[in-house]
Amino acid sequence: MWAALWRHRDVVELLVSRGADVSLVDVYGNNILHWACMGGDRTTVEFVLSLDGVDVNSRGGVGRTPVMWAAWRGHRDVVELLVSRGADVSLVDGGGNNILHLACMGGDRKTVEFVLSLDAVDVNSRGGVGMTPVMWAAWRGHRDVVELLVSRGADVSLVDGGGNNILHLACMGGDRKTVESVLSLDAVDVNARNNFGETAADVARGWGHRQLSDLLLSRGTQ
CATH class of the missing domain: 1.25.40.20 (Ankyrin repeat-containing domain)
Structure with missing residues (x-):
């Protein structure tokens, strides 16, 4: 082995x-x-x-x-x-x-x-805690994979079992380029709240990504 x-x-x-x-x-x-x-x-x-x-x-x-x-x-x-x-x-x-x-x-x-x-696999298939492939890519900070999946029909308006959308998850991961790419998508609501009432900016702060929180605030997050 x-x-x-x-x-x-x-x-x-x-x-x-x-x-x-x-x-x-x-x-x-x-x-x-x-x-x-x-x-x-x-x-x-x-x-x-x-x-x-x-x-x-x-x-x-x-x-x-x-x-x-x-x-x-x-x-x-x-x-x-x-x-x-x-x-x-x-x-x-x-x-x-x-x-x-x-x-x-x-x-x-x-x-x-x-x-x-x-x-053989649906690009929007649900996995653990209701996460789709593009959600995993966003959380892990794989911007090129996020962009690929979006080009192949990934639905970025979906949320996981905790009410987190792709922007919340990208902010958990902390990769700025991935967050910027997600912000460029028209279907993503920067002020959406998850099941805990948190916006993406709240999540970024909670995960210790202060610069991302500041970026989101500059983009109109409430």
Whole structure:
């Protein structure tokens, strides 16, 4: 498992030849394929996939499949490989997040573009606490991914389970460029309040992003 994570394919092959049991899982439920996909070395993943008894759609920690871990880590080539080998991209993890949510958390634009090209996941799908992919991208400060998703039809007027819109979430994340990009969208109400009665400026202050709060106040936040 360690060799797979650290991208040492030759060591993985050596250990397998010496009797390493690739059916074992760690305390979180992750098997060797999950770890290889976290590591992101395509040749290691290819070797592991060639072994009998390794399920491409096996569930690991927090209910994630190998392709979910690869997407979260931004390993686009591994995601593509797994999809070609039968990875089911319609599945969700234990928190209700699908592969697009996880790719957007990770923030690799090329990975997100590939997942979107599969036409298997709704760009406005709801995941953990009601968050959509563009909400995750905004919170994590991945401005280029936010802009990509908006260009592909992401609905920026939606709110999550706490009543936070994309601007609230961008302010939690604290990336100024992402906040400025969100502010440029006509559908975002700068004065919208979440379920706690907080505006985006309130959220920015609460998360310690004073400069963002000042920026929002300069844009007309009440």
